[in-house]
Amino acid sequence: MKHPAAESRLFSLLLSTCLLTASVMVGAEPAEFTATGSDYAVASVHPIATDGAMGVYAEGGNAVDAAICAALTLSVVDNFNSGIGGGCLILIRSPEGELIAIDGREMAPAAASRDMFIRDGKADPELSQVGPLAVATPGALAAYAMALEECGSKPLSRLLQPGLEAARDGFTLNRTYLNRLKSVTKSLRRFPGTKAQLLDAEGNPHPVGYVLKQPDLAKTFEGVAREGTDYFYRGPVAQRVGAWMAENAGVLTADDFAAYEAKKRTPIVSKYRGLTIVGFPPPSSGGVHVAQMLGMLEPFDLAAAFKKDRSNAIHLVAEAMKLAFADRAYWLGDSDFVDVPRGLIDADYIAGLSKKIDPNKSTAVEGQGTPPQWRQDLFGRHTTHIAAADSKGWWVAITATVNTTFGSKVIVPGTGVVLNNEMDDFSAQPGVPNAFGLVGMENNSVAPGKRPLSSMSPTIVLDQTGEPLMTVGAAGGPKIITQVLLAIIGVVDAKLSLADAIAQPRWHHQWRPDELSFEDATPLGDALPLQKKGHTIGTLGSGGVSQGVIRNDDGKLTAVRDPRVPGKAAAR
Template sequence: MLTRRDLLRALAATSAGTLAANTFASLRAADTQTWQRGAVATVQPLATKAGVNALRQGGNAVDAAIAAAVTLGVVDQHNSGLGGGCFILIRQANGKLLAIDGRETAPAKASRDMYVRDGKAVPALSQTGPLAVATPGALAAYALALNKAGKLKLAEVVQPAADLAAKGFALDRNYARKLKSTADKLAQFPGSKGALLKADGTAYEEGETLKQPDLARTYQQIAKHGIDWFYRGEFAAMVEAWMKANGGILTAADFAAYQPIVREPLQTTYRDYRIIGFPPPSSGGVHVAQMLNMLEQFELADLNKQGRGALEHLLAEVMKLAFADRAYWLGDPDFANVPRGLIDKAYARELAAKIDLNKASEVKSYGRPPRATENIFAKPPADAPIIDKHTTHIAAADAEGNWVAITATVNTTFGSKIIVPGTGLVLNNEMDDFSISPGQPNAFGLIGAEANAVQPGKRPLSSMSPTIVLRDNQPFLTVGAAGGPTIITQVLQVLVRVLDLHQPLSEAVAAPRVHHQWRPDELRVEQSLPAATVAALQDRGHKIDATAGIGVCQAVSFDPATKAFTGVHDPRVPGSAEGL
């Protein structure tokens, strides 16, 4: 039986940190546990423990997920934190659904061409430094979620994280690797260098202790004074002063104006299941639904039995079609029209009819969904049952019936690379998720159009895809992922493997993944995908890009027969799933 220590040794021993398929298989048998009162899964054991402690203190799954999220802002700052944003999807014990949009917003002084110099877009400006930072939304969203659906107070989930920041923690392999890879950029900013690097500017190594006294103070002030200290007090003033001195445009007024938005969750059906996704500015909810609608036209279990890459090929084809639509149609629905027809079943049948199961097809452009002028958030017509009235993911559920999926981010590794001196908080570079110029790829290679252009107060398009699945109107699965645009395709593949192939959740999360995002026209595959499958995909005409790993996924499921929860963390990185 493979122990966690064996897993870490295997990760260290394999090139590029990838695991062979048989290693994943061994881990599945060793790493699956069940609990009766609830479960939490995250990428970091200390964050998972914080979530479980919240349950132990009388909190519910909402408290647990948010306790884990704020702790990740200490122990996993390269991925997420209070300097970034989030989407929170909740199914409460009473059956009510809640979608809280904590996505960052463009500063009031932002403009459409702010990254254009001499007629050309300069991507570096939107990825590193002061102009890359959008107004953080995570903290406001967490506070709102606790107020609407939690049991604990904000201070009760923030103070333990403050204590951990002050005490320090031993860096895991992933944090140490990310710190080393970005040390040069972090060192450009005195606040970042002082908070995250050694005195000589070098990175801490795996196992060394990182203490963050400034971050501890920030958390302590939030615990003591609430979110006003952050959005309308000292923190906002400190950020504004630094921005003015360093060429930034983010102001205290931007912080004061920020509000999380309660949105209508996106509900669609897939075979016998109801899929609850996040609406725009998430592109994930729309396109997971769109791809499932296309896949509904095929017998996926039969294709999987055929082997020879038959299922992977189909997945690649539906991904291309969906991402072509994403590039043109998706944006902040408060600023751009996002057509309801994207998740229309008839439109999906039309797209599916274009797929050749024997060869890769060229998708030249976006599709034209029906009712293209009808915004996805307009009141649904009576005959439209489809809709009812470097990032991290936290999955949590409890025996009362509360289910939570939180995906949070600062965008790329350590966001903008900026920590304002004295705050300890990594600020996002979420402005790069806008289309800084039509047709200009962002850091993830994604292309956008006018719908996702920069505008003051606008939320950039996101791939974050927190998802909850209901069967017989009862929740039994929550899943989400990290990894830029691969978030969408990771969630899709876990759903397919659980709902169509009936694989155990741990097997579904660990299975080799593929990813296609239309542009560039290449199919990314994990190196653990069998060579025969890769060869079959090449024979069908796919241009293959083999990579060590595609994203990181977390999930929790419930078995009504045994009344037990199963939590699964992605074996591609250290993490944990625990419960009570």
């Protein structure tokens, strides 16, 4: 007998797919979401950010300059997703073939403690998601500055200009921005600085078409443009935030800002069907698990499965997702603080995981695997994505975040900066799910100066000769990891264009809860057979948002933006 809840979820899926309420389908006018050129390309979730990046390109800037300009501009026009009050991971491939990973992940304050969110023996999710205790030390701006120093050609002051202008002069609110505002209005009203900047005089969202000006944020951008990152980390911004936290029972201090450092990491490099997959190491879990899942899938003929019976391909991919997320829950954390085994991407270990996949039925995954030398061989101690590339050979993937919508909901008066709620990405209580339903264990518990585990997965794919073929990344919490996986196998195995691979209806499994979820636009023939294989079927309220750039056979670059949200892909 089917469980009533499972039947309800399946009915919901069937109803939504029959009604075809979603407009996102493979082949749904992908040209609208792409741009191709010979010199450079960029894609982001907002036209103002993409246009800013194109302006930098036109002045001779490289893809690193362009991508960072877009990211900084998104701090203003897309600040419910990302911003200088949050963090980022940056992956770069230079014209000489050097692979560079820059970690701008947020850090727990020095006064943070393992049980800081425990009340009466239980984790209180409100404390780690909204308000002063939810905020970790921001790292995005420090990472952008490091990337520019090492790989850029334009000054930070120039790259701040489009965002500064949008904050000072205002930008027109679209429906996406307002929907996000409306979803958290009650929480935003709690904080005077946030209410004054984002809501009207009565504390309600502005109407569509309203021109939102953020003068305090413009002043912060002006200060950074004038004085550099010290204005943020050792000057007025840090001082204002520290003072506000002290008055509002927070633990983040000006000293935490001053102590923050972006870090260079060693990228994760793996192989898939002759291609080289370059991912981000811990505290990102994405690089490890994209490599794991691709390795698990390589023994299977996915190309034939996609061609003959798409539901069989979906099943194989879902089983790989499940095994990877079980490992994520137990093993992953900040490798500067805890032991994260390199054996998670060991070929023999991955082959063993692959053998657990039954092509005919769903297999229960009770827990994590045991990678080889897990004690000895260790990694060295809501979100948006920007993809950029140029003909000089620079390829860039930046994923940035403040975590959930408008982060902690806190804007400290005088700064204009939306502060993150990345403390919720720690395991507030090992074994208890966070805002995304993810279960974490001791390796991701809170500790002073520690960086929380992230799903951000900026990825660069190299062809058989070692030349860049594609860069892709995504937003959407744990769905980031599975989106990147689906984009890669969509191009490599399903033989889709990158535009169609990003537009295709998505599916997702994160081990706990044990549910295979589909976007509303999924064809019935893809989803229905999966229940017969033993999967519990559910709906995916949001499949996330991806961006990418691919090099075509003729050498031209095509930028692709996700059709699920407003955005812009541009190229020349």
